[in-house]
Amino acid sequence: MTLRDNIHRLVRPHMTRRPDGTHATVDPLLSQLAAAVHTSRGGRRDSNETPLPVNAAAMDLWAALDTQARAEELDRTGTARGTLGAIITRWETETRPTTVAHLEHVTLDIIDQITSLLDPPPKRRPLRKPCPACDQTWVLNSDGDRVSALTAGTHDAEGAMLPPSEYDVACSACDAVWTGQELTWLLQVIADTRAEDIMQAS
Ligand SMILES: [Zn+2]
Structure with missing residues (x-):
């Protein structure tokens, strides 16, 4: 996956492959994470805890990603204005190869964190x-x-x-x-x- 692919999955509706082999368009991962903040599902659905009206794990992850993206953007450009989605979208314009490679790694890590929260691996x-x-x-x-x-x-x-x-x-x-x-x-x-x-x- 290239940086452009990663950003696409994070900020735009994109195609995904379903278990039956067909393809479907799904919301941007950032939108799915934002929606998860106000549900009680996500990483805690297997626990016996009373569901919270706000998904604390999703809210914590959003805050952590926001902090991380802003720090990356400050390093990259010296400013970190805009929403989390706006910052990540601007990374598409990066052309320096080492920065592109670094942001590719950063965005893949963000994708992994969001997908494992939205769809936790089966409990062991x-x-x-x-x-x-x-x-x-x-x-x-x-x-x-x-x-x-x-x-x-x-x-x-x-x-x-x-x-x-x-x-x-x-x-x-x-x-x-x-x-x-x-x-x-x-x-x-x-x-x-x-x-x-x-x-x-x-
Ligand atoms: Zn051991």
Whole structure:
């Protein structure tokens, strides 16, 4: 994706491919994020918290992106006037190759942050056992909460349950991953309970 492509997805209606293979026009990602501020869905839809009238995660992300884009624009031009969308749109006129490459990276990162908030990856099942590779049981997530280092992927990107043979177990402390036949070994190592008990624990 070029800088121009990235900006297009952020600030203009654009085509996207749906799971059934057809294409549809969707709102600019910035508009989708702005709309998400006033919904209770988004990154917190799987939690048990009472939905808030304002999506705090979406509002925080908007504020962070606004701050980041303004800092980039100050570096680039010495001023940072206008809305977040206006600033990003002006990046289309940049011609210096190193700045274009930098902004391409910045805009792709913005896209990734918005899409993962709007459409969070399926939750992974925490195993709460020491990792056989690094011996860590817990890690801190981006919110500073202690979470299980070892997690099992039991659902695909569309949220459908996978057959157990396609599960994976990954450690977020050391990045080790086990799949397929390795899972049998892994589950024996980390547990004194039966494999299916671990996979069902949550
Ligand atoms: Zn590990």
